[in-house]
Amino acid sequence: MLVALNKSVKEKSILCGAHSIHRVFLPEPTHRRLLFTSQRTPMMASDPSDPYIFTTATLPPDSRFLPPLANGLLGWRVYASIMHMGGIYNGQGGDCHRADVPCPLAVKLRMDEEEEATHNYSLDTRTGMFTHMACTERVCVSQMFYAHRLYPNLLVMEVLMVRQVTSQEPITVQFDSSFRPQSKDIVFQEGPDYRGAKHIFGQTQAAEVPGGSCPSVHLIWTPLMTSLTLQPEQSQSRWGFLLAVAGTEESSQSAYDMGLQLMADGNLRPSHNRAWADFWLGSRLEIAGEEPLSRALIGCLFYLLSAFPSLNQTAEAFGGVSPGGLSNGGQGQDYWGHVFWDQDTWMYPSIALFYPSLARTVLEYRVRTLEGARANAEQQGYKGVKFPWESATSGREVCPEDIYGEQEIHINGDVIQAFQHYYYLTQDLDMFKGGRGSEVVWGVADYWVSRVTWSSEDQSYHIKGVMPPDEYYYNVDDSVFTKHADVVLLGYPLGLPMSSQVRRNDLEAYEPVTDPRGPAMTWGMFAVAWMELGETERAQKLLEKCYKNIQGPFQVWSESSDGSGAVNFLTGMGGFLQAVLFGYTGFRVQKDCLSFSPVLTGAVAELSVTGVSYLGNKLNWLVKGEEVSVKLWEKPEHAGKACALEVVLKASGTRIPLTPGQTVTFPREAGELRRQDSGQSCWPI
Numbered sequence: 001m002l003v004a005l006n007k008s009v010k011e012k013s014i015l016c017g018a019h020s021i022h023r024v025f026l027p028e029p030t031h032r033r034l035l036f037t038s039q040r041t042p043m044m045a046s047d048p049s050d051p052y053i054f055t056t057a058t059l060p061p062d063s064r065f066l067p068p069l070a071n072g073l074l075g076w077r078v079y080a081s082i083m084h085m086g087g088i089y090n091g092q093g094g095d096c097h098r099a100d101v102p103c104p105l106a107v108k109l110r111m112d113e114e115e116e117a118t119h120n121y122s123l124d125t126r127t128g129m130f131t132h133m134a135c136t137e138r139v140c141v142s143q144m145f146y147a148h149r150l151y152p153n154l155l156v157m158e159v160l161m162v163r164q165v166t167s168q169e170p171i172t173v174q175f176d177s178s179f180r181p182q183s184k185d186i187v188f189q190e191g192p193d194y195r196g197a198k199h200i201f202g203q204t205q206a207a208e209v210p211g212g213s214c215p216s217v218h219l220i221w222t223p224l225m226t227s228l229t230l231q232p233e234q235s236q237s238r239w240g241f242l243l244a245v246a247g248t249e250e251s252s253q254s255a256y257d258m259g260l261q262l263m264a265d266g267n268l269r270p271s272h273n274r275a276w277a278d279f280w281l282g283s284r285l286e287i288a289g290e291e292p293l294s295r296a297l298i299g300c301l302f303y304l305l306s307a308f309p310s311l312n313q314t315a316e317a318f319g320g321v322s323p324g325g326l327s328n329g330g331q332g333q334d335y336w337g338h339v340f341w342d343q344d345t346w347m348y349p350s351i352a353l354f355y356p357s358l359a360r361t362v363l364e365y366r367v368r369t370l371e372g373a374r375a376n377a378e379q380q381g382y383k384g385v386k387f388p389w390e391s392a393t394s395g396r397e398v399c400p401e402d403i404y405g406e407q408e409i410h411i412n413g414d415v416i417q418a419f420q421h422y423y424y425l426t427q428d429l430d431m432f433k434g435g436r437g438s439e440v441v442w443g444v445a446d447y448w449v450s451r452v453t454w455s456s457e458d459q460s461y462h463i464k465g466v467m468p469p470d471e472y473y474y475n476v477d478d479s480v481f482t483k484h485a486d487v488v489l490l491g492y493p494l495g496l497p498m499s500s501q502v503r504r505n506d507l508e509a510y511e512p513v514t515d516p517r518g519p520a521m522t523w524g525m526f527a528v529a530w531m532e533l534g535e536t537e538r539a540q541k542l543l544e545k546c547y548k549n550i551q552g553p554f555q556v557w558s559e560s561s562d563g564s565g566a567v568n569f570l571t572g573m574g575g576f577l578q579a580v581l582f583g584y585t586g587f588r589v590q591k592d593c594l595s596f597s598p599v600l601t602g603a604v605a606e607l608s609v610t611g612v613s614y615l616g617n618k619l620n621w622l623v624k625g626e627e628v629s630v631k632l633w634e635k636p637e638h639a640g641k642a643c644a645l646e647v648v649l650k651a652s653g654t655r656i657p658l659t660p661g662q663t664v665t666f667p668r669e670a671g672e673l674r675r676q677d678s679g680q681s682c683w684p685i
Contacts (some may be wrong), residue, residue, distance in 0.1 A: 077325020299555030369395025384446030521575020
């Protein structure tokens with residue numbers, strides 16, 4: 001129902017984008033839909049030349065490649081009838097999978113068939129907002145969706161109708177819904193309406209472990225109408241629809257209340273936009289010279305950041321990052337929403353280099369699964385902890401096939417490397433003391449001690465019967481991260497010391513025999529290696545191979561280049577992002593420094609990295625021509641302690657102190673970023 005305007009209603013002028021509008025305060029309960037009026041012209045469609053906006057006139061024929069919207073807790077692919085919530089799984093053991101949750105916002109805009117309409121669909125990665133704009137001679141209608149970046153229990157749909165010509169005729173648009181208040185994973189029942197909103201709730205049908213609890217899900221949403229009408233006296237109107245999703249009735253009501261209050265204050269979308277702006281302020285990777293590469297990097301970083309909590313939120317509800325993200329992972333799809341080594345090895349390093357606080361959420365997820373990891377080790381007859389090859393919430397193994405959980409034990413090393421990486425970047429001992437990180441380290445060490453086999457024949461220990469990352473092989477003894485493409489990983493990310501000739505030999509031996517249908521991160525790691533050796537053009541060609549995994553127009557990745565496999569494949573995105581972020585800069589996170597050795601290819605004229613985090617500092621890097629410029633950010637007054645830093649150039653030994661707010665420039669050569677007094681620690685050790 002629409003609410004007629006009247007002169008007794010209080011109005012307040014606010015700023016929306018570049019246009020002043022009037023916000024109307026409506027009485028309960030109808031204020032759940034805010035009605036806006038203005039005499040201004042509508043905002044124009046996004047500029048397609050902006051690399052942060054992915055736009056198209058037609059949707060992809062395969063709905064799997066519609067853009068996912070996520071905020072670290074909720075994940076939804078636009079228009080889909082189901083969504084997912086972090087930590088909500090259904091099924092026991094190997095049957096465990098992300099529970100399908102019905103999405104009331106699964107509605108599509110439909111214009112009058114008698115009028116010819118032009119359509120534009122865009123994903124604005126600066127704001128995490130998907131917009132469908134449909135225009136006829138009489139009206140322009142914009143349907144906008146976003147997963148609220150600051151208040152993660154909220155999904156929002158807004159509709160804006162703007163009259164294009166002066167007329168006294170009402171204009172009506174239709175909405176087609178695919179929503180059904182039911183799920184194969186959750187038995188839902190209706191709850192009482194809340195402040196005029198609909199309410200359903202239910203529990204998953206099977207716990208992850210025997211005797212475990214089945215999580216609950218509550219949905220409260222603004223009732224959607226089948227049509228909206230722009231009245232004759234209105235030049236434009238705006239409607240807002242909320243969906244609140246939480247684990248309890250109280251939490252869902254609180255989230256819905258917050259959404260209503262934000263609407264009433266005119267702060268629903270602005271607070272969301274500010275939260276995304278904070279992300280982009282502190283993490284950008286931009287390339288000058290090649291537009292496909294720029295868009296690919298922006299898309300990768302956007303989707304990865306979408307999988308993590310907001311910067312100011314606690315990570316208690318964070319359920320890890322699965323290969324297909326939160327938007328995917330139902331039964332039989334996208335690895336069922338499980339968490340693999342993909343999170344710790346492929347997605348984590350780039351996020352950690354920008355946001356140590358988000359990196360810590362990954363470590364805390366592993367800490368919360370410690371008891372399950374202990375049970376896994378005990379079940380296999382070993383001591384310590386054995387992290388599952390496929391993890392959900394308990395830390396118990398949920399891989400449907402036993403061989404992976406039994407043999408792909410490099411997961412323990414992957415987890416520990418993430419903890420080491422974090423410590424080298426931050427020297428945050430609290431993570432290892434109060435945060436129980438030390439239990440992870442000692443638990444993994446105990447596991448390896450009990451897992452090795454002593455050979456009296458050659459007087460040495462062996463690790464027998466494992467599956468390396470190269471899953472074509474199993475029952476391998478003494479895998480070094482083993483044969484095939486895995487050898488390439490020894491140089492990066494493992495950092496095993498070797499000569500340039502050995503590194504080159506490995507690449508030339510394995511590149512021709514690597515499966516061309518393999519996942520995209522394979523070629524990214526080859527590219528990093530060739531950049532180490534100064535073979536930049538060869539590296540560039542390998543990076544371009546990854547483009548085949550990007551499915552347009554919304555830069556959604558598939559696991560394989562033919563579009564098959566996991567969708568919104570964050571693992572491939574993470575590998576690609578590392579190839580550029582750690583390849584072109586030569587960044588390597590080491591015990592006592594962040595080393596660098598920047599290179600450029602003919603296709604890349606300039607590389608800008610904003611927000612590199614190191615020892616409590618944030619820095620901007622610019623690689624251009626034969627020079628590198630570094631700017632140390634000013635420290636906010638409320639920020640914690642940070643180390644004084646300097647740049648040390650390898651060839652000349654030149655030491656360049658960094659001063660907050662100032663930019664230093666030096667020749668493009670290898671060097672290190674380190675504490676000014678390398679003999680002192682910023683924190684007590």
